Amino acid sequence: VSATTSSECVATESAAEAHGDAGVAPAILDPDRELVEHAVAGDRGAFDLLLRRHYDRIHRVAWRLTGSRTEAQDITQEVCCTLVEKIGSFRGEAKFTTWLMGVVVNASCDHQRRWATWSRVKDSLSVLADLARPPDGRDLYQRTWLASGLARLDPLLRNTVVLVAGEDMSHGEAARALGVAESTVSWRMYEARKRLSGRILMESSDVL
């Protein structure tokens, strides 16, 4: 699982870079266009406004990808910080939000991969050192996430579903954000729907 996830992430990254390098700027109606231009030019107010405008969206996607409030918070913060650098590579071949979603998915992958190693060591150390409290089961949101189909999808399908179904992106936009072909997105959506509709029967033995 982790191998495919990382390759997806790498692909996304390169896709984002590629968009940046292409340098073509077709006229796309993008409400964020002006703000982005100002932010790239170093306008602090524009950057601030841009972050505030998209914070909730980033958080929503990050949460749907991970199911954890803490992690969604961390990822959102990471994305905000990386935007400082990354925004310069946005060339506007897609809508800003489309591009942004690619960055979020990428950051979530990174985050989860890192989680698998270091943050778990760190957290368990802090539990050992009695600094952190063990879980007390109050995160109801997490329960709804775990109960939903998302938790049962594997990460690639989940990324796609969150963007297409959750963010109402077209297959083309999602493909651009994820750095894959449009047909891949369509196939993944088909696959996800198939799995979700059959999940009670098929996966009951697998889950839990």
Next chain:
Amino acid sequence: MSSEQDLFVGLPEPPSPAPEARQAAIERALGQFDARHQANRQAFRRPLRLMAKKASSIPPSPGRFAMPRVRDLVAASTVLLIAGSVAWLNDWSPRFADHQVDITSTRLAPVPQPGTTVTAPPPSNGSLPLPGTPMTVSPSSSGSVPQPPVGSGTTSRSNQQLLVEREHSARVAQDQLARSEPRPGVREILPPAEPTGRDKFAGAQENGFKIARETPVSTFSIDVDTASYSFARASLNRNVLPQPAAVRTEEFINYFPYGYAAPTTATAPFRTTVAVFPNPWSQGRKIVQIGIKGYAVQPDTRPRANLVFLIDTSGSMNAPNRLPLVKQSLSMLLTQLDGNDRVAIVTYAGRAGTALEPTAASDKAKILGVIERLEASGSTAGAEGIRQAYALAEQNFDPNGVNRVILATDGDFNVGITDRNELEGFIERQRTKGIYLSVLGFGMGNYNDALMQALAQNGNGVAAYIDTINEARKVLVEEATSNLIPIAKDVKIQVEFNPATVAEYRLIGYETRLLNKDDFANDKVDASDVGSGQTVTALYEIVPVGGPRATDDLRYRPQTTDIGGADAANAGEYAFVKIRYKLPKSDVSDLISTPVDRASEHARFEDAPADARFATSVAAFGELLRGGRHTGRFGYDDVLSIASAARGEDPFGYRSEFLQLVRAAKTASALPASRQ
């Protein structure tokens, strides 16, 4: 996007982000934004940045080529060292360490982050440079000057979190558990959140039919426990049939309150209600219902309570349906206590400790504070905890009050006195001093029902299994007085059947409570307690003389025409019920008796009192769950139709819930037995 709508419906609604987190993130990003643009404006470069740039642009020479290799190796082995020891500490499988090496050597991530190297032990040989740290930081700052690596969000969080936001990190740790679910690769590494299939029950075979002519007397100890019912409910709510050994039919029946007529004085604390009616699952047989209602102590005259909570805080309690539920339950019970009552809390995990010295129950803030701070970790030193709890109870012993240790646990005592007999003996000795024990069971998967049951029985207490907050409310609020204040101890029931009218009889349930005939009058033989206002119901299935018998007459035994000592006056009676009990302070038993005569007989099942019909349906349900050896073709649907007709007023909704459970059992029994 209408084609995606069906998927969208299934997407969970995310929580709204915390405003302070949003503010923090934006401020942080803006800080970096400022730094970057400031730097651009002043064309400011730091030496570190230059070095990093230069180092990476020089083509590797053979000499330099070796360096990073060595460094990586050192970094990898350090990581292994740390991870290995941590993994060992946390009892993780070695697969975890493998992951680490993988990631380090392929350099997918900037592995040793600054924040995490803090936690590492210092390298054993001081001559080695601190591995990894300078190198992994500098290349990652590929942009401009003081920009921290991408991981800095995590790093800074770790520092704040560890020191400041304890609640926050609680969620992180919980996320760990939860996140293990969707990712099969990681799942095996973490211990499962809920152990399954390790619940222990001492199952007993259902009572069979006895021939009234040969053994006319049936004797058993009363049972007011309800643990079995709530355990079965917890199981059925997961759509799994409870294991037959987990079902004790009498506890199912006694789970429900029944509106029997109450006794009027505390000196004769029991009143018996009897009814005879046709057996719904067996043509020609009858059911004898014996309902006993205990005297209800008035709230204003209730004795003082000296309670010691003994709380299991071992690592296994670390699940939403365990320690958090314990905390909520105790907070609820606290509302039922007042300034005359004393509360103390002892925890046990690894080692036992007193969390709260005996405190007046009116000091709610202090008690709630202690309850809130309870944490789960370590293994279970149950026996030591029990000793400490009893010591506290003894310290505050109130000869006129209720002295009770209340044990809240999910199961085994795996450290300390593991000899069960020794433990039971200890509890029994304490009981003679006047300190009783009640057991509240939590969680599912490793619940040791048999041990809990035995402990509660030896401690003259109640064993209740708490699976939901509603159950906690029932046990600790609505039935607080009955569970805390005993009105009689060593309560035994003896039923003598009249061979002139009854050919065979079968006691439904109470298999673990059967006593010998001569135990009944023997005051040395221990039996259960009954609390204030409690009701106890026993059902017998009887075959009237001439009815369809389970066993035929013996060929080589003379058929006695003489039918016992039944004289004309009581020849028509079915049975005679005797209750023997001791008042809480007394060592000598008293007797209350009631005949089961023709006057209490109902010709049609529908005419029987609603309570009796409901109890019968619950009994049938219990018997069905145990395999239905005696219930013939009676099924869940029949249980449903009887129970729904006899639901009555049902102010707390217990009976309605029962109907749901029967439906759940019907569904679960149709599924293949795939999962525990």
